Amino acid sequence: MTEPLIELKGISKSFGNNVILDNVDLTIERGDSLGIIGPSGTGKSTILRIIAGLLAPDAGEIYIQGQLRQGLIEDAEDPIFIGMVFQQAALFDSLTVEENVGFLLLQHSTLSRREIKQLAEEKLAMVGLGKIGDRYPAELSGGMRKRVSFARAIMSNPQNPRYTPEVLLYDEPTAGLDPIASTVIEDLVRDLQRAEGGCSTYLMVTHQDSTIRRTTDKVVFLYQGKVQWQGKISDIDATENPLVRQFFSASVDGPIQVIG
Numbered sequence: 001m002t003e004p005l006i007e008l009k010g011i012s013k014s015f016g017n018n019v020i021l022d023n024v025d026l027t028i029e030r031g032d033s034l035g036i037i038g039p040s041g042t043g044k045s046t047i048l049r050i051i052a053g054l055l056a057p058d059a060g061e062i063y064i065q066g067q068l069r070q071g072l073i074e075d076a077e078d079p080i081f082i083g084m085v086f087q088q089a090a091l092f093d094s095l096t097v098e099e100n101v102g103f104l105l106l107q108h109s110t111l112s113r114r115e116i117k118q119l120a121e122e123k124l125a126m127v128g129l130g131k132i133g134d135r136y137p138a139e140l141s142g143g144m145r146k147r148v149s150f151a152r153a154i155m156s157n158p159q160n161p162r163y164t165p166e167v168l169l170y171d172e173p174t175a176g177l178d179p180i181a182s183t184v185i186e187d188l189v190r191d192l193q194r195a196e197g198g199c200s201t202y203l204m205v206t207h208q209d210s211t212i213r214r215t216t217d218k219v220v221f222l223y224q225g226k227v228q229w230q231g232k233i234s235d236i237d238a239t240e241n242p243l244v245r246q247f248f249s250a251s252v253d254g255p256i257q258v259i260g
């Protein structure tokens with residue numbers, strides 16, 4: 001049996017007295033499209049930041065392709081590259097689209113600007129954006145900016161295959177988009193999962209019903225620091241779990257305490 005790409009064992013994290021994650025285990029296999037869902041403030045983004053190596057857990061272990069991670073990503077490289085797509089596209093306004101997509105290569109490779117431009121164009125074409133490399137982020141719609149951030153996330157360095165992302169972490173990629181723009185992004189997530197030069201494995205944090213159903217095969221339901229339920233996407237409508245039922249029925253009545 002092959003090793004999981006990522007394994008979290010007993011991960012806990014508190015902010016002050018607020019316990020956000022309490023002894024969470026999670027396994028991500030190659031090819032997984034795993035949704036992390038649950039009410040607001042249950043630690044979904046926190047889990048992504050811990051997996052990305054941007055935030056340290058208080059307790060527990062993280063194995064990346066079987067190797068125990070020590071410290072944060074800035075302290076030691078993981079054996080595989082994990083990319084992140086943030087909720088806000090997080091583009092540099094003063095750089096062109098192409099410079100944004102090629103940013104890491106411009107900083108960390110010896111490739112020529114022409115080579116990086118060509119690679120950026122290839123990735124932009126993969127996310128359905130042609131001929132916009134010379135534009136600035138402010139000239140694009142919200143959906144286009146998101147797609148640019150996808151192109152940046154799947155950028156790889158041909159000089160060093162280790163910098164090809166093997167797992168993508170999506171943090172609410174359809175938040176704030178209208179239903180049609182959301183569908184475009186959901187289709188894109190699936191296209192990139194299948195495409196050569198895309199990324200076959202990902203975690204998806206989202207609140208949107210359509211995004212959960214259209215982009216994930218399995219889901220983990222987090223609440224009060226714990227994994228309360230996990231199952232296949234097709235199990236969602238059949239489960240008797242009261243948390244999952246309340247969440248998907250959008251009812252204020254049930255075990256989930258409504259905050260605010």
Ligand SMILES: Nc1ncnc2c1ncn2[C@@H]1O[C@H](COP(=O)(O)OP(=O)(O)OP(=O)(O)O)[C@@H](O)[C@H]1O
Binds near residue numbers: 020044045047
């Ligand atoms: N750096 C931090 N310092 C203090 N509290 C934090 C910090 N980061 C997150 N939190 C708190 O931890 C809790 C979980 O936050 P997180 O963003 O992980 O939740 P979430 O499930 O992604 O929420 P949402 O669905 O609303 O985006 C929240 O109460 C948040 O305020």
